[in-house]
Amino acid sequence: MRIVVGQGSCGIAAGAEKVRQALIKEGFTAPELTIAGCIGMCYLEPIVDIYDDNGDVKRLVKVSEMDAPKIAEYIRTGNIGLISDLLVSEEDAQFLKKQTRIALRRCGIINPEELADYEKADGYSALKKAVTEMTPEEVIEVIKTSGLAGRGGAGFPTWFKWNAARQAEGDEKYLICNADEGDPGAFMDRAVIESDPHNLIEGMLIGAYAIGAQNAVVYVRAEYPLAIKRLKRAIKQATEAGYLGSNIFGSDFSCNMTIKAGAGAFVCGEETALIESLEGHRGMPRLKPPFPAQSGFWRKPSNINNVETFANVGWIINNGGEAFAAMGTEGSKGTKVFAVTGKIKRSGLVEIPMGKTLRDVIFDIGGGIKDGKEFKAVQMGGPSGGCIPAELIDTVIDYKALGATGAIMGSGGMVVMDEGTCMVNMAKFFLDFTAKESCGKCVPCRIGTTRMLEILKRITDGNGKEGDIELLEELCYGIKDGSLCGLGQTAPNPVLTTIRYFRDEYEAHINSKNCPAGECSELIEYYIVPEKCKGCTLCARNCPVDAISGSVKTVHKIDTEKCIKCKKCYQSCKFDAIIKR
Amino acid sequence: MDNKIDMELIKPVLDEYGEVKGSLITILQQTQEIYGYLPKEAIEYIAQRTGIEISEIMGVATFYTQFRLTPVGKYLIMLCQGTACHVNSSELILQTIKDELGIDDGETTEDGLFSLKCVACLGCCSLSPVMMINENAYGSLTPDKTKTILRQLREAQ
Numbered sequence: 056m057r058i059v060v061g062q063g064s065c066g067i068a069a070g071a072e073k074v075r076q077a078l079i080k081e082g083f084t085a086p087e088l089t090i091a092g093c094i095g096m097c098y099l100e101p102i103v104d105i106y107d108d109n110g111d112v113k114r115l116v117k118v119s120e121m122d123a124p125k126i127a128e129y130i131r132t133g134n135i136g137l138i139s140d141l142l143v144s145e146e147d148a149q150f151l152k153k154q155t156r157i158a159l160r161r162c163g164i165i166n167p168e169e170l171a172d173y174e175k176a177d178g179y180s181a182l183k184k185a186v187t188e189m190t191p192e193e194v195i196e197v198i199k200t201s202g203l204a205g206r207g208g209a210g211f212p213t214w215f216k217w218n219a220a221r222q223a224e225g226d227e228k229y230l231i232c233n234a235d236e237g238d239p240g241a242f243m244d245r246a247v248i249e250s251d252p253h254n255l256i257e258g259m260l261i262g263a264y265a266i267g268a269q270n271a272v273v274y275v276r277a278e279y280p281l282a283i284k285r286l287k288r289a290i291k292q293a294t295e296a297g298y299l300g301s302n303i304f305g306s307d308f309s310c311n312m313t314i315k316a317g318a319g320a321f322v323c324g325e326e327t328a329l330i331e332s333l334e335g336h337r338g339m340p341r342l343k344p345p346f347p348a349q350s351g352f353w354r355k356p357s358n359i360n361n362v363e364t365f366a367n368v369g370w371i372i373n374n375g376g377e378a379f380a381a382m383g384t385e386g387s388k389g390t391k392v393f394a395v396t397g398k399i400k401r402s403g404l405v406e407i408p409m410g411k412t413l414r415d416v417i418f419d420i421g422g423g424i425k426d427g428k429e430f431k432a433v434q435m436g437g438p439s440g441g442c443i444p445a446e447l448i449d450t451v452i453d454y455k456a457l458g459a460t461g462a463i464m465g466s467g468g469m470v471v472m473d474e475g476t477c478m479v480n481m482a483k484f485f486l487d488f489t490a491k492e493s494c495g496k497c498v499p500c501r502i503g504t505t506r507m508l509e510i511l512k513r514i515t516d517g518n519g520k521e522g523d524i525e526l527l528e529e530l531c532y533g534i535k536d537g538s539l540c541g542l543g544q545t546a547p548n549p550v551l552t553t554i555r556y557f558r559d560e561y562e563a564h565i566n567s568k569n570c571p572a573g574e575c576s577e578l579i580e581y582y583i584v585p586e587k588c589k590g591c592t593l594c595a596r597n598c599p600v601d602a603i604s605g606s607v608k609t610v611h612k613i614d615t616e617k618c619i620k621c622k623k624c625y626q627s628c629k630f631d632a633i634i635k636r
Numbered sequence: 637m638d639n640k641i642d643m644e645l646i647k648p649v650l651d652e653y654g655e656v657k658g659s660l661i662t663i664l665q666q667t668q669e670i671y672g673y674l675p676k677e678a679i680e681y682i683a684q685r686t687g688i689e690i691s692e693i694m695g696v697a698t699f700y701t702q703f704r705l706t707p708v709g710k711y712l713i714m715l716c717q718g719t720a721c722h723v724n725s726s727e728l729i730l731q732t733i734k735d736e737l738g739i740d741d742g743e744t745t746e747d748g749l750f751s752l753k754c755v756a757c758l759g760c761c762s763l764s765p766v767m768m769i770n771e772n773a774y775g776s777l778t779p780d781k782t783k784t785i786l787r788q789l790r791e792a793q
């Protein structure tokens with residue numbers, strides 16, 4: 056018997072550590088009581104898996120520390136009735152069954168802190184195969200056959216970059232992993248590192264072998280303390296076991312690995328800025344060429360890949376490039392992991408073969424929109440991406456098809472929006488982000504994003520002018536053309552896509568000073584529907600500025616002069632008597 | 637707040653990284669871990685030990701949002717304003733914290749207990765809105781839940 060408590064940082068935030076502590080109080084200890092990373096069913100955390108001696112598993116979801124005695128009693132007696140309310144439903148189990156997991160194959164299953172767990176799950180067999188049976192060129196050939204493309208956003212063929220770094224002149228080369236995960240709303244890379252850190256190390260080592268690098272560096276976002284801790288531990292374990300270090304598997308191949316924590320700058324996800332940051336400087340992008348493959352970290356040939364890219368490599372070496380390429384579309388091979396969040400019922404990590412549709416992810420797996428609302432749009436690719444509207448829900452997940460919508464595949468963040476999300480406000484949100492994150496090197500990016508933000512602010516404040524949409528468009532193209540790095544070149548995308556698909560919403564803000572989604576506080580007022588108000592006084596008690604009058608059991612009224620539109624009454628009324636208009 | 641900065645504390649950091657090229661950010665991170673911020677005296681000392689100009693150190697310290705040049709409260713609240721949290725009304729949580737503590741983004745309460753900092757994404761997006769207080773993440777926040785958490789921390793004093 057084994058009890059496994061899912062402990063990713065999100066599971067812990069949901070209360071997983073409290074559950075584990077409560078189970079310890081019930082008398083369970085290691086090795087029966089153990090941990091795993093994230094299975095990716097975030098909406099059901101905390102999750103506890105109970106394996107019997109035959110390896111059959113009972114998955115308990117939304118477990119609280121209060122449930123520990125029940126669970127202990129179930130384990131003693133086998134009386135399933137005790138835990139029937141915690142068992143995962145058949146419908147929820149489909150969330151995982153409908154996925155195809157490669158990058159996430161061990162996530163939430165093995166203990167990320169134990170090397171032995173990883174080894175039992177085929178760990179380091181691909182590295183062994185690569186360094187003892189294959190030449191670096193053969194490794195690159197297999198990756199080429201697989202069609203693996205970079206999962207960090209741009210989707211550049213991985214083999215091509217590896218080959219360029221392999222061909223580059225120089226004895227000293229670097230392999231770098233980009234774990235900066237800057238798209239706010241994406242957490243695939245964090246989940247991989249927290250749940251299966253050795254898989255990243257193994258993928259990186261295979262890459263290092265292929266390009267001929269002796270040094271590997273992982274650049275991890277500072278906001279991910281648990282990921283850094285688990286990766287450090289894994290590097291130590293791998294070094295002690297001889298997977299990292301000199302003469303790996305008795306070969307001539309030697310490689311060490313270090314971690315550098317980022318310090319909070321989105322632009323450092325861009326590869327040349329990342330290199331600047333690794334060298335201890337301000338993270339300002341460099342001019343390309345020269346490309347990192349020729350002159351990167353310390354001006355040596357360097358190759359940078361994303362976490363998820365590396366997470367696929369071990370599987371490809373073990374199963375062959377053809378097996379990976381058998382999945383997907385003509386131009387996009389293998390699987391892709393998405394972090395699906397926002398107004399979605401089942402929010403979490405979804406890994407599916409390329410070629411599925413957005414509908415498959417959002418509705419079939421994700422269960423559609425929560426609280427019975429209408430699906431409006433999905434934002435992909437974060438600040439560099441765009442909003443895809445409901446009418447394009449059948450778009451195929453493929454680099455080209457997604458690009459044609461004006462959005463991008465991106466690194467895998469999918470933020471789902473419902474009818475209550477204002478698209479102009481959304482565009483403003485992203486511009487606020489990019490304006491703050493612009494490194495300031497190029498004038499169009501630095502000044503242009505600020506100008507665009509000003510215009511979007513005035514539109515959402517109800518001061519939009521005729522011609523503002525056209526002015527925004529003009530600025531968009533100016534910024535795209537005049538920016539050095541991807542940040543500036545793609546910053547206009549959220550604005551361009553929302554204008555393209557939701558122009559009427561912009562026009563409503565500008566011409567009729569109206570926010571159709573009811574989100575822009577300057578353009579709405581709160582109103583109590585007399586027929587619905589029960590006079591419970593809750594709203595009046597919650598109002599911070601005493602704008603609501605009325606006594607018990609009488610209809611309440613909002614003084615719009617006093618109201619600061621804090622939304623508190625709207626959220627507190629249990630009878631839906633308060634509306635925005 | 638103790639005004640005396642004990643330089644002995646960061647000696648080991650500089651002994652380890654002072655001569656390793658490219659380590660400035662790591663040194664600043666560890667310095668901040670020790671003092672809670674980057675004291676002026678520490679920056680001068682780092683400059684002296686590494687040979688890096690003070691102006692360059694300041695350039696780096698101001699470029700990255702992680703670094704602070706003033707002390708923070710005992711509890712550092714990092715409130716997520718990422719996309720998923722934005723869509724799930726993190727604005728309301730920001731307002732709640734501002735009301736409850738009387739501080740704005742980047743400020744510290746007078747008693748030195750709480751500091752507030754808005755950040756881009758904490759990676760727990762499916763529990764949005766999310767905040768992290770001294771490395772503990774709290775998810776699915778509502779105004780009431782947020783107030784309770786803050787009051788519990790205050791009462792624990």
Ligand SMILES: Cc1cc2nc3c(=O)[nH]c(=O)nc-3n(C[C@H](O)[C@H](O)[C@H](O)COP(=O)(O)O)c2cc1C
Nearest residue numbers: 205206207233236237324325326360361364541542
């Ligand atoms: C502004 C900006 C931010 C980026 N952020 C990331 C990031 O957080 N993670 C990432 O892997 N790639 C990011 N990229 C893409 C990287 O520059 C690079 O293309 C990628 O790490 C290469 O790895 P891949 O080929 O495996 O995708 C970013 C690019 C830009 C322009």
Ligand code: SF4
Nearest residue numbers: 494496497500540543
């Ligand atoms: S495009 Fe923007 S972020 Fe990129 S180098 Fe220019 S100013 Fe910096």
Ligand code: SF4
Nearest residue numbers: 588589591592594628
């Ligand atoms: S909370 Fe709703 S029902 Fe109660 S007094 Fe206010 S508007 Fe009326």
Ligand code: SF4
Nearest residue numbers: 598618619621622624
């Ligand atoms: S929105 Fe806020 S200020 Fe306005 S009436 Fe409601 S509770 Fe009061």
Ligand code: FES
Nearest residue numbers: 063065066093097
């Ligand atoms: S529960 Fe960890 S990724 Fe969601």
Ligand code: FES
Nearest residue numbers: 716718721758761
């Ligand atoms: S967007 Fe808030 S945790 Fe990711």
